[in-house]
Amino acid sequence: MRPVSERFLRTIRGSHQAVFEARVVAPGQTGVEPTGTTIPIASGDVHIDGSAQIRSTLEMTTLGQGMWPTRADDLLAPYGNEVHVRRGIRYGNGTTEWVSLGYHRLYTPEQDRAPDGPIRLSARDRMSGIIDGRLPAARAFPASTTRGAMLSALITEIHPWATIEWDDAAVRDGPIGRQIVAEQDRYAACDELVTAAGKSWWWDHRGVLVVRTPADAASSVWDVNHGQGGVLVSLSRRLTREGVYNAVVATGEGADTAAPVRAMAVDSGTQSPTRWGGSFGRVPKFYSSPFITTYSQAWAAAHAMLAKELGLPYSADFTAVPNPALEPGDPIRVSYPGRAETHIIDRMTVPLTVGGPLAASTREQTAVLIGSV
Template sequence: MRRVDVETLDALGGSRPGDSLTVWAWRAGSLVVPEPLQVLDWSFEDSAGDNVKVGQRISLTVADPDGTLGAWRFDDPLGVGGTRLQVIYNVGGSGAINYGWFRVTGNAPVESRESRVIDEYGYIEPDGSLPAHKRRVFIQTAVVKLDAVDLTGDVDRDRLQAPESPKAGATVVSEFKRFTSRYFPTVVDAGVVDTAVSRQLVYDKERLEACQDLLSRVSARYRMGGDGEAHIYPQRGASVLRIEPNAGLVSVTRDQSIDGLYNRWVVEGKNVATGDPVFGVADLESGPLKYGGDHGRVPYFYSSEMITTVAEATTYAQELRDKFLDGLAVELAVTTIPRPELQAGDRIEIGCPVPSGHVVYLPGDITAIRRQGDTLPRETSLTVRCAYTDVIAALDRTEWAKHITGTMPELTWNMMPASWGSLPAIQWDQL
C-alpha cells in the first residue's frame, strides 16, 4: 500500500471533489519540461504474482499545444532515451499521494494541421497562387500518447553478461540490492525474514528473474513504491483495507471453470538398473473434487527420468497434489470507488453480500489493478485472489452464526471469537 497521511486516507473513503494527476518529466535529475504535463486521459495497470517481473504500467495522453513534445530524437524531452515520469495523485479536497516513478517506453504523437491565409503587407509568395500581400500559415495542434513502466523495467533490460554466483556471506536481500542498486534503493517491509544464499547458486542472464527466484526462497516479492524505491514485501501480509458494501464497494463478481481441476496425480520415472518404468499415484480422497466422486476422474501426468523408484514417484505425486490444494482459489472481480493507495500485492478484505442476507468478509490478495480516467478518475477495478480454504471458512462461519442465532442482522465479524477460525472442520450433518 502506498504511503498516505491519515487525513487523505479518510478522504479516500468518502465523497470528495475531483481527483487529478500531476506528472513531471525528468532526465538525469533535471526537469525536461518546465511545467507539469497537461494530462487529458490516463490508465494505470498494476500486477503481482510469481511470474510478474515489471508490475506497473501507465498510459497517458498529454496535450502538446506547440508540437514540441512528440519525439523525433531519442533524447527529446519525452523521448524513450531516458525520460522518467514522476506521477503524483491529488486527492480532491485533501492531500496528495506519490504514485510512482516510471520510465517512458513509448511516444506516439497524434498531430493535426490546418492552414489559413493572413494579410502581410509586402509579402509575395514565390511561385505561389496567392496574390501579393497574402501569406498562408499552418497551425499545428497535437496530443502525445505516452507509455511507461515502473523502474524495474530498467533492471529487466540490464541482463547479466555472464553467469554469476553469490559472494561469501551473501543473503537474499543483499543479492537483491546488488542486482538493483544502480536503479533504485530498496526497503525491506515488516514480515520478511532474510536468509543466507549458497555460493553454489548460479545466475544466468536474466537479472530480474534472479531477483524473483531469490525472494521466493523467503516467501517474498518486490514492487515499486511511490518515491521510486523498491519494497521487498511478504507474500502473505496483514490486511490493509476492508471494502464494505455501500461504503466503497461498487460491485463484486466471480466465476468458476472446470479447467485444471485435477484429482489424481500420476508420476512416471524409470528404473536405472532395469530400464523398466516406475509409477507413483496420489489422489484426492475427500471433498467435492474427490477422485471417482461427482467430479469424476481427472488425472494429471508427469514424467521425469530423474525419478528412479516407486517411492520417489509416489512422494512427488503427493507433492504435486498438495501444491494443487494450496493453490486452489476463488478470483473476485471487484470494482470500488477510486483507491489510488492500493497496490498489487496488498491483502484486503471484501465484504460480499450472500443470499441469506448477510455479508461475508473474504480475505484475499490483489493480483491486478486497473485504473483509468480523463479529467476525473473512474472506478478502480481489482482482481482479488482468495484462497479456497479462506472462502469456505468464511461461508461456514456464516452458516454457524445462523445456526446458533437464527438470524444475525446486527452481528459484526470483528466481534467473533478467534477460535471460530477452526469452524470449517465442523461436520454440519452431525449438528
Template sequence: MGRQSDRFYRSIRESHQIISWIDAITPDQEVIRLPAIDGQVDVDRSAAVRRKLSCQCIDPTGLLTPRANGEVLTPYGTELRAYRGVRYSSAEDDWEVCPLGVFRLSKSSISESNTGSPIIQLEAYDRARSVARDKFKTPYTITTGTNAMTALKTIIKMTFPDCQFDTITSTVTTTAPLLYEAGSDPWEAVYALARSMGCEVFFDVEGRLAVLPPHDPNALPSPDFTYVEGQGSTMLELGKEFNDEGVYNGVIVVGESVGDQLPPVRGEAWDENPTSPTYRLGPYGEVPLFITDNLAKTEEQATAIAKAQLALVLGAASKLAITCTVNATYECGDIVRVKRAKSKVDGLYSVEAFSVPLRGMTQALTLREQRPTP
C-alpha cells in the same frame, strides 16, 4: 496500502474533485510537470513487470512536444511519476495526492487537430522492465557463501546504482556458485533469489525495490478497505468466478544445486483446512505446484518457501471482479472485505490486480479469496 490522511479516505467515498498529473524526470533529474487529461495505471501481481502507465498529456507551451530523438518525452532515459488525489477546495494548497508509481518511458506519440494543443500519448513501465532489459553482458557468478539479499541488491544496483530498498533481513546464503550466462535476464535472477527467501519482489509506488513476504493466511491483518452493500456503498458492480485452471492447493519445493555436496531436500505446504473447497484430502484432490530452488539447503528452508508460495496461490479458484469508486492507494496483496448478500459473498480477499484512472471516477479490482490453512 499507502497511508493517506483520514480526510482523504472520507473524501474518496463521496463526491470529490480529482487532481492528477505526471512528473517527467529527465536523466539529469530535472522535474517537468504535465497535466494529465486521460489515462490509467494498471497493476498486476502476477506480471513480471507489475505496473504499467498509459496516459495522455497536453503541452500548453509546446516546448516539450518531441521533435527529435533524445528530447525529454522520447524513450531514452526519462522517468515518469504519476499522481492522483483529491482537491478539497479552491485554496491553492488544499489538496492531497498519492503516488501511483515510477515508470521508465517506453513510447511517446503525438496527435493534434486544429482545435487545440497537441496531445502526447505516453506509455511507460515500472523499473523491473529496465532491469530485465539490462542483460548480463558477460557470464555472471554469485559466489559461494553470499547472502541472498546482498546478491539481489547487487544485481539491482547494476541498473539502478542509487536504488532504495524495502526488505526483510535474510540469513539464506549460497552453498555453491550460482552461474548466469551472458544475455540472461537479471530480473529472473532477482525473482528466484527473492523466492528463495520466501518473498515476492516488486518496485513500489516510490520506485523502491520491495522484497517482502506475502501475508500469512493464518494471520491476516484487518482489512485495508471494506466493500459492503447498502447506502453509501462504493462498490458499483460485482462479478464472481470459479475456475480450477492453474489452481494449486499445495506447493512442493525441491532444493538442489549443482556444485555443492549437500543432498537434495524437500519441503511441502498444503491446504489443510477441511472446510476449504480445495482441501487436499477432499474431492478436489491434491494438485501440487512443483518448484526447484537452488538455495534451499534444509528441509526448514524448503518448507518456508513452500508456505510463502502457497500463500500466493491459495484461493485462486474463487475470484471476484468488482467495479468501485477509485481508491488510488492500493498495492497488490492488500486485504479487503467484500459483503454482498445476493451474490453470497462475505469474506476477506487479497487485491491481485487493479487499475487506477488518472481522471475517471471508477476502477476495476481483481480479488482472490483468502482462507486460513490450519
C-alpha cells in the same frame, strides 16, 4: 495499503474533488514528491498487477503542441526519463492529500496527428530496466555471498541509485549457500534468489525496491460495499479450478548434493475448498532452485508460494469509486445484497481522470491452514 489519512478514506465515500498529476522526472529519485516538469493529463490510467514481472504500467495521453521529442534529451524522449503520477483529493479548505502511483520509465510516445495532436505515452515501472538489462556474460557468485549483496550487485549495475529494502535482515545477510552462476537473464537470477527465500519483490510507490514476505491477509483494509455511503459500482464473479494447485513441493537442486533437500507445503485447512486430500483432489506444483540448501529454506519457499495462491477458485471483478491507496495483495471486504466476503486484490486499474471507476480483480480469502507432508 499505501499510507493515507482517515479523512482521506472518509472523503472518498462521498462527494469530493479528485485531482491528478503527471511529472516527468530524471531517473533515480525516490519518495512521493520528486522534482521534475509537470505535464497535463488528458486521459489515462495506471494498471497494477501483483503477479506480473512488471507490477505497474502507465498509459496516458498528454497535449502534443510543442512536446514531441526531437532530441535525445527532450522531455518525452524514451531514453531514461520517468513519469511520476499521483492521484489525490482537494479538500474544501484548499489543501490536497496526494497518493503516489509510482515511477514509470518512458517507453513509447505516439502521435497520430502530427505535429500538434495529442501524444500517447506508454511507461513501465523500474523493473523493466532489470528485465531489459540482460547480462552480457555469465557471472559467478561464491557460496559465501549474502543474498543482499548478490541482489544489490545485479540491481545497481542497471540502477546505480537504487534503494533496496528487505523486511528481514537475517534473510538478507544469510549466505546463498553454494556457488551460483547467473546466466544471461538478470531478472530471472534476481527473481529466483528472492522466491527461494520465501519473499516477493517489486518497486513500490516510493520508487524503492522492496523484498517482503506477503502481509497477513486476516483482516480487511477497505470495505467495498453497496448502498448509502458505499463505493461498489458493479460486480461479477466466477469459479474455476483451471490453474489452481493446493500444494507446493520445493527442492534444492545442485551438483554438490546427492540428495537435494525437499519440503512440501499443503492446504490443510479443514474448511478450505481446496484442502489437500479433500474433494478438490491433490494438485501439487513443483519448484526447484539452487538457492535452496536447507530444509527450512525449502519450507519457507513452499509456504510462501502456496500462501499467495490459496483462495483462487472463487474470484470476482468489480468496479468502484477509486481508492488509489489500494494495492495488489491488500485484503478487502466485498459486500453486496445478502453476502459479504473477504477478498485479496490481484490486479487493479486506477483512472487518471474524473468519472472513471477503479477496476479490480480479486480472489476470495478463505480460512486456510498451511501444513507440511
